[in-house]
Amino acid sequence: MQTRILGSTGPAVSALGLGAMSMSGAYGAADRTESIATVHAALDAGVTLIDTGDFYAMGHNELLLAEALRGRDRDSYRLSVKFGMLSGPTPTMGGYDGRPAAVKNFLAYSLTRLGTDHIDVYRPARLDPTVPVEETVGAIKELIDAGYVRHLGLSEVDAATVRRAHAVHPVSDLQIEYSLISRAVEAEVLPTLRELGIGLTAYGVLGRGLISGHWSAGRGAGTGDHRARSPRFASGNVEHNLALVEALRRVADAKGRTVAQLAIAWVAAQGDDIVPLVGPRTRERLTEALPALDVDLTADDLAEIEKAVPAGAARGDRYPSAFMADLGVGN
Numbered sequence: 169m170q171t172r173i174l175g176s177t178g179p180a181v182s183a184l185g186l187g188a189m190s191m192s193g194a195y196g197a198a199d200r201t202e203s204i205a206t207v208h209a210a211l212d213a214g215v216t217l218i219d220t221g222d223f224y225a226m227g228h229n230e231l232l233l234a235e236a237l238r239g240r241d242r243d244s245y246r247l248s249v250k251f252g253m254l255s256g257p258t259p260t261m262g263g264y265d266g267r268p269a270a271v272k273n274f275l276a277y278s279l280t281r282l283g284t285d286h287i288d289v290y291r292p293a294r295l296d297p298t299v300p301v302e303e304t305v306g307a308i309k310e311l312i313d314a315g316y317v318r319h320l321g322l323s324e325v326d327a328a329t330v331r332r333a334h335a336v337h338p339v340s341d342l343q344i345e346y347s348l349i350s351r352a353v354e355a356e357v358l359p360t361l362r363e364l365g366i367g368l369t370a371y372g373v374l375g376r377g378l379i380s381g382h383w384s385a386g387r388g389a390g391t392g393d394h395r396a397r398s399p400r401f402a403s404g405n406v407e408h409n410l411a412l413v414e415a416l417r418r419v420a421d422a423k424g425r426t427v428a429q430l431a432i433a434w435v436a437a438q439g440d441d442i443v444p445l446v447g448p449r450t451r452e453r454l455t456e457a458l459p460a461l462d463v464d465l466t467a468d469d470l471a472e473i474e475k476a477v478p479a480g481a482a483r484g485d486r487y488p489s490a491f492m493a494d495l496g497v498g499n
Contacts, residue, residue, distance in 0.1 A: 184461055216246055222278050295496070330342060345486060348431055379413050433463035
């Protein structure tokens with residue numbers, strides 16, 4: 169397994185990370201036994217970066233990971249945890265809480281659920297508009313100084329917020345959506361990260377399955393599947409977006425690779441300071457994703473991929489309209 173470093177101050181991690189959200193029902197039902205087996209397979213393949221959020225199924229994902237990681241050497245993997253999103257008994261999100269007291273409270277629950285004494289990278293999932301980012305980051309700095317957290321991360325914020333946070337404490341990495349169909353980070357955010365020596369962990373590299381090569385226009389999202397509310401999967405948009413996938417498939421076929429492998433490889437090829445996160449629910453999908461790191465993309469390959477899926481070519485926002493205002497960058 170290749171390794172990369174999260175920025176100039178962060179940990180060394182596998183060049184491909186495992187996002188665990190889909191194992192807790194975000195995209196429909198997931199099999200617990202298969203999910204745990206998938207985590208084990210990822211670790212056995214050399215994946216060391218595991219990403220979760222304390223709000224993924226309201227703690228279910230952290231408890232699942234605790235079970236999957238039980239008995240593993242704590243120094244053999246790195247846990248990235250997002251916090252701060254609020255909810256109630258229904259799955260509807262109810263805002264964000266970045267107050268220092270809340271930050272410490274969230275961490276206490278995560279440490280208990282995960283069965284660990286520290287989190288490797290701790291990050292607010294979104295910016296709380298009522299709390300200066302300096303206060304939220306200041307609380308994480310206190311937790312770093314106390315040994316409960318190793319590194320500060322951020323998620324889905326703009327370049328100006330990155331600078332403000334970094335001035336309080338060095339940021340290891342920004343987690344943000346980045347894929348062939350979500351490239352807004354390239355304008356201002358990515359140059360800022362590189363100026364400051366901050367890494368990028370890219371989620372959504374397969375567009376929530378849209379550009380995996382496995383989605384079809386007639387396929388409906390099941391019960392509990394967030395994609396049922398995603399504009400990019402909506403009728404009228406999904407057909408256009410899948411036409412881009414078919415153009416990408418022709419490039420992948422010429423390389424002897426799958427569409428998913430090519431899409432992941434493209435993100436990894438954008439810089440050694442970028443770590444793609446993949447979110448398989450099964451060992452089968454994990455097995456497909458892992459060889460993406462071995463795909464060598466030449467300048468001609470990258471040009472062909474760009475021709476197949478030009479920047480801004482996707483139709484529909486990457487989140488429902490109610491959530492777009494909470495993002496630091498757009499599509």
